[in-house]
Structures are given as structure tokens and as C-alpha cells.
Amino acid sequence: MQYLISHADGVHTVESGYGRPQLAAVHLVVHDGRAAVVDTGSNAAVPRVLGALAALGVAPEAVEWVMLTHIHLDHAGGAGSLMCALPEAKLLVHPRGVRHMIDPARLWEGTAAVYGAERAFELYGHLVPVPAERIVAATDGLEFELARRCFRVFDTPGHALHHICIWDAGAQAFFTGDAFGLSYRELDVDGRAFVVPTTTPTQFDPEAMHASIDRLLAMRPQAMYLTHYGRVVDVERLGADLHRLIDTMVAVARAARGDGLARHVEILAGLEQVMREEAARQNWALDEEQALELLRMDLELNAQGLGIWLDRPGAAVERA
Numbered sequence: 335m336q337y338l339i340s341h342a343d344g345v346h347t348v349e350s351g352y353g354r355p356q357l358a359a360v361h362l363v364v365h366d367g368r369a370a371v372v373d374t375g376s377n378a379a380v381p382r383v384l385g386a387l388a389a390l391g392v393a394p395e396a397v398e399w400v401m402l403t404h405i406h407l408d409h410a411g412g413a414g415s416l417m418c419a420l421p422e423a424k425l426l427v428h429p430r431g432v433r434h435m436i437d438p439a440r441l442w443e444g445t446a447a448v449y450g451a452e453r454a455f456e457l458y459g460h461l462v463p464v465p466a467e468r469i470v471a472a473t474d475g476l477e478f479e480l481a482r483r484c485f486r487v488f489d490t491p492g493h494a495l496h497h498i499c500i501w502d503a504g505a506q507a508f509f510t511g512d513a514f515g516l517s518y519r520e521l522d523v524d525g526r527a528f529v530v531p532t533t534t535p536t537q538f539d540p541e542a543m544h545a546s547i548d549r550l551l552a553m554r555p556q557a558m559y560l561t562h563y564g565r566v567v568d569v570e571r572l573g574a575d576l577h578r579l580i581d582t583m584v585a586v587a588r589a590a591r592g593d594g595l596a597r598h599v600e601i602l603a604g605l606e607q608v609m610r611e612e613a614a615r616q617n618w619a620l621d622e623e624q625a626l627e628l629l630r631m632d633l634e635l636n637a638q639g640l641g642i643w644l645d646r647p648g649a650a651v652e653r654a
Contacts, residue, residue, distance in 0.1 A: 337386070343506075343557075345363055345502070346364065347361055347559070347564050348386045351379055352376055352379065352408055356519045356563045358375055360374060364392055366481035366482070368397075368481040371397060371401065372500065372509045373410065374402070375408065375412050377411060377412045380412050380416050394421065397420040403498055403511025404428065407461075411457075412459075413435060414462025417462075417464050427469060428489070429472070432471055437463055438462075442454070445458065472498050473487065473489075474487060486501040488508075488546075490510075490546035493511070493532055493543065497546075507555050511561050515572070517529050517564065518628055518629065519563055519564065521616075521619055523617060529560075530629070531576050531636075536642050544580060551569065557569070583605060588644070597644075601637040602633060605636055606626055609633065
């Protein structure tokens, strides 16, 4: 199965089919014949997830958990549809996300406002509600099991207030959603991955993001499983890169002049220059212009998020 990658620790990466290849992953944990799903992708990913489970010999009734790192629709848009196909599963989601899974109307309205209703439907399809009795609120420190394999919830704001990471004691690894950045696998050099922070709208908070990354690193994980994209190791190096790049991006935003479109254009140009310098620093597999083309959409979103953050009270205060 070309969209399924299996790892030695019982974790499997499913290419969700969202956007381009290697953009968004759904992760499966299979242990003693039982399974958990981490993030769901959009509705279009549901057949792939079910196909991957079948290829791994896991019946739908053997899936105990569907875990959402947060409720942005590239991570959670297919949750309701997938839960319909997994009759015994519980949905784990940040307490702030519970009501949106029960009634996704506001999630849809926000997405349609950004993309337009027609494009939003093309991307995500119809959002299916999840019955309240099937939802577990993922409070910080919550511990739970999959066939005696232990997991723990870490509340990790910075990208979003409704973001969690999930510690898998069996793999000694985290499922990080967007909290540990984005890894563009086209940039890998001889298997060496790189990460870029995501400052996308509307809840970016650099201090919270720094603190969340440090919290993850304190567990000394052997690997991180990123929704965007896949398994990365050498996490101390990647964590240091994230800290450095967060501070650099924030400095770019603070240095921008004016407001509105003029400020946005200046922030975006500054982020592009940061990525040019990063391409040279890291010797990425793509050349500078190819890398910028790959990053273009996310740089636009990052610039938007930095602008929204700048307009919050206290954003002008330097990091201690």
C-alpha cells in the first residue's frame, strides 16, 4: 500500500491525500490487535485510514481511540465521519474543542469565511457531529491505555489554545500535531529532516510555543510524529532550530512598519528572507527558489498569524 509507512515501534504513517503528497499524515498505533488513530485529516482521508487498518489486520471494532491534536480541519475535519465507521472508538480532544466536535457549525463557518463555502467544501466536505457520550476531554496530564500501552496528554498551546500533544510511552515518542513545527520532507538531506515553526492564525503565542517545545523535549523523546509530516528524530537539534526560528520570525514581525497590507507585505518579505538564509544554513535538498515555492502558502499564513499576534496587547514586549 503506497500511502502506508510502518515504523518499528508499532506506529504507522498514512498519507492522508490532503493537498500535495507528504503534506498531511494520519498516524495509527497498533498494539496487541487493538488500534488508535491520531488526527484524521479531512473526510477524504477516511477511506485511506480504513484501508490502512484493513491492511494491518485491524477490524474497525478494534479501534479504541481517535485522538485529535487540535481541531483545525486539516487535522480534524474527518473526525465525525471516521467515528461513524469505528463503532467502539472514543474521541479524545482538548476541552476547548469538545463543543465543536458535538456541533461543528462554528468550525464550518470559520473555515467558509476564510476559503469561501465552495472551496471549503472541496477541501473538507460535510462536517459530521460526534455524539457527546463518545467524547473524552483531553485534560492536561490525562493518562489512558491501548491494550496496556500507556499514553499521556500534554496541553501544548502556542499554535492554538486547543492544542495537545500525546506521549506514547511504548514508542517513547510524541504525536505533536503542529506544536513541533512542520517538516517539509522534500527538503530532507540524506534522511536528515528539518522543521519550520507555524505561526498561522489566529492564536499564535510565541512564549507559549517556546514553553510547549521545552515541555516536550524534557521527556527526552526518541522521535516525534508530526502531522506535517511524519516521523522525525534528532529531536534536540530540531527543537533548537524551532526556538531559533520562532525568535527570528517574531523579530521580523516586530521590525515591520505601518499596518494593514503594507505591514503584511513587509512581514512576508522578511519571512522569505529568513527561509533563504535557512536554505543556505541547512543546505536543503531544494535550491532557494524551489524551497520558497514549496513554503509559499505557509509563509503567507505565517505572516497573517504574526500580524494578528502583533495587534494583541503586549506583543511589542521583547522576550526575556
